[in-house]
Amino acid sequence: MDTKRGMDVSRVPRGWTRSVRAVAGDRLAKWAACLPKIAELEPALQKLADHQLRKESLGLRYRARSGEPLDRLLVEAFALCREAGRRKLGMRHFDVQLLGGAAVHHRSIVEMQTGEGKTLTATLPMYLAAIEGKGAHLATVNDYLARRDAEWMKPLYEALGMTVGIIQGQQPQDDRRKAYACDVTYGTANEMGFDFLRDRLLLRTLSGGQQDLFGQMMGGAAGKSDEPVQRGLHFMLVDEADSILIDEARTPLIISALPGEDEQIAAEAYRWAAEVKTKFVEDEHFEYEHDERSIELSLAGRQLVRGLPKPAAMDRLPLSVIYEYVTRSIKVSREMFLNRQYVVRDGEIVIVDEFTGRLAEGRKWRAGIHQAVEAQEGVEITFATNQAARITVQDLFLRYERLGGMTGTASTSSRELRKIYTVHVEPVPTNRPPVRQQLPTLVFGDAEQKWQGVVEDALAQHAIGRPVLIGTRSIDKSEKLAGMLAERGGAVTILNAKHVEREAEIVAAAGEMGKITVATNMAGRGTDIRLGPGVLEVGGLHVICTELHEAQRIDRQLIGRCGRQGDPGTYRQFLALDDEILLGGYGPKKSERLKRRGAEATGPIKGLESVFRKAQQRVERRHFRDRKVMLYHEKERQKVQRQMGQDPYLDTPG
Numbered sequence: 001m002d003t004k005r006g007m008d009v010s011r012v013p014r015g016w017t018r019s020v021r022a023v024a025g026d027r028l029a030k031w032a033a034c035l036p037k038i039a040e041l042e043p044a045l046q047k048l049a050d051h052q053l054r055k056e057s058l059g060l061r062y063r064a065r066s067g068e069p070l071d072r073l074l075v076e077a078f079a080l081c082r083e084a085g086r087r088k089l090g091m092r093h094f095d096v097q098l099l100g101g102a103a104v105h106h107r108s109i110v111e112m113q114t115g116e117g118k119t120l121t122a123t124l125p126m127y128l129a130a131i132e133g134k135g136a137h138l139a140t141v142n143d144y145l146a147r148r149d150a151e152w153m154k155p156l157y158e159a160l161g162m163t164v165g166i167i168q169g170q171q172p173q174d175d176r177r178k179a180y181a182c183d184v185t186y187g188t189a190n191e192m193g194f195d196f197l198r199d200r201l202l203l204r205t206l207s208g209g210q211q212d213l214f215g216q217m218m219g220g221a222a223g224k225s226d227e228p229v230q231r232g233l234h235f236m237l238v239d240e241a242d243s244i245l246i247d248e249a250r251t252p253l254i255i256s257a258l259p260g261e262d263e264q265i266a267a268e269a270y271r272w273a274a275e276v277k278t279k280f281v282e283d284e285h286f287e288y289e290h291d292e293r294s295i296e297l298s299l300a301g302r303q304l305v306r307g308l309p310k311p312a313a314m315d316r317l318p319l320s321v322i323y324e325y326v327t328r329s330i331k332v333s334r335e336m337f338l339n340r341q342y343v344v345r346d347g348e349i350v351i352v353d354e355f356t357g358r359l360a361e362g363r364k365w366r367a368g369i370h371q372a373v374e375a376q377e378g379v380e381i382t383f384a385t386n387q388a389a390r391i392t393v394q395d396l397f398l399r400y401e402r403l404g405g406m407t408g409t410a411s412t413s414s415r416e417l418r419k420i421y422t423v424h425v426e427p428v429p430t431n432r433p434p435v436r437q438q439l440p441t442l443v444f445g446d447a448e449q450k451w452q453g454v455v456e457d458a459l460a461q462h463a464i465g466r467p468v469l470i471g472t473r474s475i476d477k478s479e480k481l482a483g484m485l486a487e488r489g490g491a492v493t494i495l496n497a498k499h500v501e502r503e504a505e506i507v508a509a510a511g512e513m514g515k516i517t518v519a520t521n522m523a524g525r526g527t528d529i530r531l532g533p534g535v536l537e538v539g540g541l542h543v544i545c546t547e548l549h550e551a552q553r554i555d556r557q558l559i560g561r562c563g564r565q566g567d568p569g570t571y572r573q574f575l576a577l578d579d580e581i582l583l584g585g586y587g588p589k590k591s592e593r594l595k596r597r598g599a600e601a602t603g604p605i606k607g608l609e610s611v612f613r614k615a616q617q618r619v620e621r622r623h624f625r626d627r628k629v630m631l632y633h634e635k636e637r638q639k640v641q642r643q644m645g646q647d648p649y650l651d652t653p654g
């Protein structure tokens with residue numbers, strides 16, 4: 001074999017050895033030493049019949065369960081996986097994918113460019129962890145991805161004699177238990193967190209107290225299934241690690257108990273505040289502090305609160321609390337908008353996840369914000385104040401014996417990941433050199449001009465037959481833009497949280513000749529747009545970004561829909577001087593100045609791009625600080641509770 005520095009250079013792309021070293025340093029290069037060994041096993045495995053392949057896998061399983069260290073089994077396990085992938089999925093793991101798999105196994109978060117095949121890569125460390133027989137979990141961001149990836153990879157696992165379980169929202173306890181009993185289990189981080197909490201509540205119930213509480217949680221189903229659903233936290237592979245470990249980590253998962261009398265009073269107060277908030281005028285009755293995003297009532301404002309008629313139930317509330325109801329309600333009316341931050345579905349507020357564009361089922365805003373939004377929309381007010389159990393995503397993952405992850409976009413957050421989760425971020429080189437091309441960014445004076453520019457660009461690409469994918473920051477913007485394109489005769493498909501059922505179908509068609517798709521962030525990770533016949537020849541997919549997001553990672557995810565697996569593709573960023581990111585990054589004064597400058601402009605303005613990126617960096621830094629503060633408080637709270645002999649997940653303060 002033609003090997004050099006322990007690597008089979010005949011099998012890897014030219015210059016690859018160097019690029020591995022350049023990108024990732026010694027750790028990755030060290031793991032690369034296993035590549036020739038895996039390759040060596042391949043010819044013999046290819047000759048095996050299906051049942052023999054399964055037998056090999058069972059043999060490996062036996063050795064793992066007898067205590068042989070997984071590190072020693074890695075080469076054989078990966079070789080088996082590669083062969084099963086080739087046979088059952090028509091995809092033979094690339095060397096870079098083997099390398100990524102090895103890194104995940106060694107507690108790293110691998111950064112693989114979008115479209116490099118993270119779904120297939122995951123099978124390697126998952127299989128290797130699962131042969132120990134204690135279960136391997138893969139957490140992704142939503143039910144759709146969990147199901148899609150599990151079903152897609154299932155033939156590979158089954159060829160190796162492994163069972164695959166899928167956790168979905170609203171699933172009965174018994175089905176969950178079966179899914180966790182499988183060798184590998186795919187689900188969302190949220191569902192796995194809730195299962196952990198419910199199990200803990202159940203265990204406490206079984207060991208004595210709080211029978212009633214658990215009965216409430218399970219909707220009365222507790223009697224039938226009085227065993228935990230999970231069987232320990234052994235190995236966790238976090239897909240989209242940055243999104244789950246960082247973005248989602250901002251809101252803890254909470255299981256709430258049923259409302260008591262206090263909640264009835266609170267509900268009245270929320271409704272009352274939502275009604276009267278329009279009577280309060282900025283700078284007269286209250287001040288809005290932009291940086292802190294806080295509202296302070298003035299003397300006149302407090303007088304107004306005292307003078308307004310209130311429902312009798314509110315008599316029992318102290319004035320200071322009533323002031324809070326009012327300020328919260330005003331804050332919500334300024335910051336929370338229907339079809340942006342949330343939708344109303346079947347009389348319920350469902351949060352639209354800002355980072356994935358998807359509905360964040362079961363999640364609630366904290367500190368009364370959720371209830372204030374419910375009052376704003378006139379739907380029934382639900383309560384999370386009376387918490388029965390809570391956990392943060394950080395806590396959940398840190399409880400696993402071994403944690404690994406994958407992402408397309410981690411380097412911007414690698415410091416944070418290393419600090420919080422003590423994992424390394426390892427960039428893995430691409431299988432084929434990427435040929436994605438960025439077209440010059442266009443900055444416009446205001447949103448109207450920008451949308452016109454987007455329409456022109458989309459129609460120009462459409463005219464030469466290229467499929468176009470346009471990303472927008474919210475549901476209402478996606479609908480507005482689709483309307484504008486339709487007026488100009490473009491046939492447009494919309495992909496947002498309102499069209500989840502048709503997602504697979506929309507994505508499958510998005511790469512066809514001349515197709516225009518307008519999407520929210522939903523067209524981010526996991527959206528594998530395959531190019532239709534003839535599209536390669538006209539230049540591949542064209543992606544249009546219409547605004548910067550609060551984290552650069554999200555922009556990169558959208559861009560990553562084009563130029564996958566070495567295909568050609570282009571993208572262009574459109575910006576306007578009244579974009580939200582400028583207000584978020586610079587505050588009202590400077591963003592107003594920029595807006596005024598924009599009002600005078602006609603056509604694209606040159607030389608302002610960096611102003612936008614800087615604003616984004618400031619927002620990113622602010623979020624990072626927020627998360628650190630939250631983490632600190634959570635840790636302190638838990639420390640105190642442990643000292644008091646309490647369970648920090650169950651004995652949560654309201």
Ligand SMILES: Nc1ncnc2c1ncn2[C@@H]1O[C@H](COP(=O)(O)OP(=O)(O)OP(=O)(O)O)[C@@H](O)[C@H]1O
Nearest residue numbers: 091092093094114115116117118119408525526528
């Ligand atoms: N070893 C392989 N052989 C052939 N095709 C592959 C291989 N690995 C991945 N692919 C193909 O590459 C495409 C991208 O895969 P996948 O969706 O898993 O990428 P990803 O890294 O998760 O991307 P993103 O981050 O954008 O979601 C798929 O169409 C898949 O079939």
